[in-house]
Amino acid sequence: xxxxxxxxxxxxxxxxxxxxxxxxxxxxxxxxxxxxxxxxxxxxxxxxxxxxxxxxxxxxxxxxxxxxxxxxxxxxxxxxxxxxxxxxxxxxxxxxxxxxxxxxxxxxxxxxxxxxxxxxxxxxxxxxxxxxxxxxxxxxxxxxxxxxxxxxxxxxxxxxxxxxxxxxxxxxxxxxxxxxxxxxxxxxxxxxxxxxxxxxxxxxxxxxxxxxxxxxxxxxxxxxxxxxxxxxxxxxxxxxxxxxxxxxxxxxx
Numbered sequence: 720x721x722x723x724x725x726x727x728x729x730x731x732x733x734x735x736x737x738x739x740x741x742x743x744x745x746x747x748x749x750x751x752x753x754x755x756x757x758x759x760x761x762x763x764x765x766x767x768x769x770x771x772x773x774x775x776x777x778x779x780x781x782x783x784x785x786x787x788x789x790x791x792x793x794x795x796x797x798x799x800x801x802x803x804x805x806x807x808x809x810x811x812x813x814x815x816x817x818x819x820x821x822x823x824x825x826x827x828x829x830x831x832x833x834x835x836x837x838x839x840x841x842x843x844x845x846x847x848x849x850x851x852x853x854x855x856x857x858x859x860x861x862x863x864x865x866x867x868x869x870x871x872x873x874x875x876x877x878x879x880x881x882x883x884x885x886x887x888x889x890x891x892x893x894x895x896x897x898x899x900x901x902x903x904x905x906x907x908x909x910x911x912x913x914x915x916x917x918x919x920x921x922x923x924x925x926x927x928x929x930x931x932x933x934x935x936x937x938x939x940x941x942x943x944x945x946x947x948x949x950x951x952x953x954x955x956x957x958x959x960x961x962x963x964x965x966x967x968x969x970x971x972x
Contacts, residue, residue, distance in 0.1 A: 738825045739963040742795030749778035765820040770807035780817040788959040789836045789897040791916035791972045798959035801938045805950045813948040818938030828931045830905030832968040835937060836960040841894045843955040847876040852940040853956055860929030861902055869942045880910055887923045888912060899972045904931035919970045937961060
């Protein structure tokens with residue numbers, strides 16, 4: 720027994736695997752985002768969704784720096800600032816978009832934990848009169864959103880997680896505060912949340928109505944009001960601590 724127990728412990732620890740690690744440690748400068756293309760799929764992210772009608776490259780909208788990461792996240796040395804403005808029209812509009820997607824051969828499906836930390840900054844925060852989809856799968860079975868939802872009226876300074884058309888967590892975000900999330904897919908499903916350096920706690924146990932996948936968008940998608948994209952100033956959102964693991968989860972940001 721004294722011999723077998725350590726072996727079992729090692730086996731248990733070895734079973735935890737990060738299946739997609741994109742904490743920006745492999746990116747030296749924002750120019751590295753420009754290296755990816757459909758014919759040259761290099762790096763950890765696909766970088767083709769951005770305001771591309773005016774000759775810009777991905778690095779025109781993405782800025783790396785230590786000031787853009789959760790300081791409690793010790794596994795990475797920098798985060799990313801994602802920018803949109805009035806010229807960020809996607810294929811002619813009316814949506815404004817700058818997004819990062821996984822570049823990986825792993826299917827990212829099944830019982831997995833999708834980690835992401837984000838901040839609504841004090842400088843150039845998004846306009847709460849608009850719906851901003853800031854973390855989502857293309858099928859929209861689990862979305863993190865900020866602002867007033869499309870089709871509604873008024874201003875909603877609200878950060879929330881929506882699945883199956885229902886809000887399962889929401890808060891009026893404190894600008895400059897880091898919000899940490901784990902979207903747990905597969906079975907069981909659930910949502911884990913914390914702020915700053917606090918350990919993530921499970922706040923929702925139930926179906927997220929999907930099974931994960933690589934069509935996972937991290938960034939800013941702003942929907943128009945009443946079908947019209949209005950002129951706006953620069954809008955920024957910061958992201959940090961992005962990775963996917965197959966067990967655990969790791970609850971430190």
